[in-house]
Amino acid sequence: MNKLYSFLSSMRVGIFLLVAIGVTSAIGSSLLPVSFYRSFTFQLLLVLLLINMTLCTTNQLRKYFRRSKREEDRIRFFRRIGILILHIGIVLILIGGVINSFDGQSESVSIIEGETLDISNIVPKAHTFKLRVDEFIIEFNEDESPSQYISNVSLIEQGKVISEYSINVNNPLNYGGVKVYQSSFGHLIDLQGESDTGWFEQRILQEGDILPIKNTDKALMAYKYVPNYDPNYGMNSKSLKPDNPRIIYSIYQNGSLLDVGFASFGESLEIEPNTYVTFNGVKPYTGLIIKRDPGLPLAAAGGLMLMIGACLALILKAKKQEESQ
DSSP, X not given: OHHHHHHHTOHHHHHHHHHHHHHHHHHHHHHOTTTGGGSHHHHHHHHHHHHHHHHHHHHHHHHHHHHHTTOOOHHHXXXXXXXXXXXXXXXXXHHHHHHHHHHOEEEEEEEETTOEEEHHHXXXXXXXXXXXXXXXXXXXXXXXXXXXXXXXXXXXXXXXXXXXXXXXXXBOEEETTEEEEEEEEEEEEEEEEEETTSOEEEEEEOTTOEEEOTTSSEEEEEXXXXXXXXXXXXXSOSOSSOSBOEEEEEEEETTEEEEEEEEOXXXXXXXXXXXXXEEEEEEEEEEEEEEXXXXXXXXXXXXXXXXXXXXXXXXXXXXXXXXXO
C-alpha cells in the first residue's frame, strides 16, 4: 500500500500525466473539438492528475505541520506556506476541471432574428429562461472590414421580458448559471418557386441547399450569399457590408450542372417556360455557444491561490538568497 501511495504521489507521475494531458489535448481537440474534453480518456487522465496532486498536497501538509513547530526561520516558514497554497490552488483547479468535464455542458446553436430559444432544452440543469434574438448587427470599420458582431437579445421568464442584453465577442451573457458567447454568424436564403400550373413553394434554405423544381427534371441550388457583389472578385464578396447583395445559384438537370449565375433580390429566374424562382432576400442568423460550467468558481479560486502561492514562494526565495549572500 505504501508503494502504491508513493507511486501515485510522486512528482514523476505528475509530470507524466501533465505531458499526457497536453499531448492528448492537442491531438483530441483538433480531431474532436466538441466532445474530446468529455471523453473517457481525458476524464481518466484528469482524475489521475487530481489524485496525484491531492496526495502531493497532503505530503506538503505533513511537512508543514511537522516543521512548523520547530521552524525558526520566518522567511522559510512563510515560503513553505506559499508552496502549500500553490498546491491547494492546483488541486482546486483540477477539481473544477473534473466537475466541468463530467457535469458541464457546451452547445452551439444558430438562431434567426426574432426566434426564441428555450435554454432548458439546451442546458437542462440550468436556470429556466428563454432567449430571444431581437437583432443581429455587424459593425464595420472605415475600410468596410467587420469590427464587431453583436446579438441583441431579450431574456424572458414566465412570458415576460426581464432584461435586454447585447452579446458580442468580448462581452458574453452571464445569467442563471449559463454563459452565452458570440461565436459565428450566417444568412439563410429566402426564395419562392411558382408556375402557371399552380405550383407555389416558399422556402428558407441554407447556403448549398437545393430546391427541386416541381414537374420538371431540374433543380436549383442556392449556392452562396454575396453581400457586396463585384465582378472583379468573382464569387467572393468585396466586403461583408450589404451594399450590392447577390445570390449565387446553380441549375441542375438530371443531376448535371446546367448553369451558374448571380441573382439580385426580387429577381425572378425563368427555369422552364412559365416556371420561376425568385430570391426574396436573406435572413441573418447568429451562432451562439451556450455553456454551463459548474466547476468554474472552484477553478477561479484555485487560480487565485496558485498565483498568491507562487508569488510568496518566489519572492521569499529571492529574499532568502539575498540574506545568505
